[in-house]
Amino acid sequence: MYESFNNLIKDYNYRLVSDELISNEENIFLKSRIDYFNCCISEIKKEIQKKWDGKSIYSREYIFNITKILNGVLSFEFRPNSIGYSKYGKEVIGFGIYKKSLEKELFSNLSSNPPINTNGNVRIKVSDEVSCSKKIIRQLATEGFETVDVFQVSGIIT
Numbered sequence: 001m002y003e004s005f006n007n008l009i010k011d012y013n014y015r016l017v018s019d020e021l022i023s024n025e026e027n028i029f030l031k032s033r034i035d036y037f038n039c040c041i042s043e044i045k046k047e048i049q050k051k052w053d054g055k056s057i058y059s060r061e062y063i064f065n066i067t068k069i070l071n072g073v074l075s076f077e078f079r080p081n082s083i084g085y086s087k088y089g090k091e092v093i094g095f096g097i098y099k100k101s102l103e104k105e106l107f108s109n110l111s112s113n114p115p116i117n118t119n120g121n122v123r124i125k126v127s128d129e130v131s132c133s134k135k136i137i138r139q140l141a142t143e144g145f146e147t148v149d150v151f152q153v154s155g156i157i158t
């Protein structure tokens with residue numbers, strides 16, 4: 001839905017600048033439609049953000065289980081408008097990086113009955129097959145991203 005609004009706006013903007021024979025009434029109509037759709041997009045973004053704020057689909061334990069215990073590579077797709085998306089783009093691919101103390105904590109959480117799932121920071125080593133700037137590679141390894149920024153995870157067990 002969000003993409004279709006953007007496509008309509010692009011079409012209307014294109015018609016405004018490309019057709020010199022457009023009547024003044026149609027020009028006013030197109031501008032009002034563009035304003036309307038921009039308002040709709042803004043409201044949709046706010047609603048999505050409100051629903052996602054502070055909620056995580058994937059826990060640190062789930063990510064740890066795939067990347068460390070099962071030795072898998074994960075593709076992390078970020079939520080639009082999230083900090084992870086703004087810093088790293090739509091998607092990053094890599095292996096989890098864990099300090100020993102964090103490994104113990106996450107393994108203990110997985111072993112609990114019932115298992116404990118936590119939100120928080122995830123750091124990754126970017127897969128060698130992925131081309132990224134050195135700055136992004138360094139940021140992902142040192143700063144990482146928050147699990148609440150992740151929209152979808154897909155994995156490959158190696």
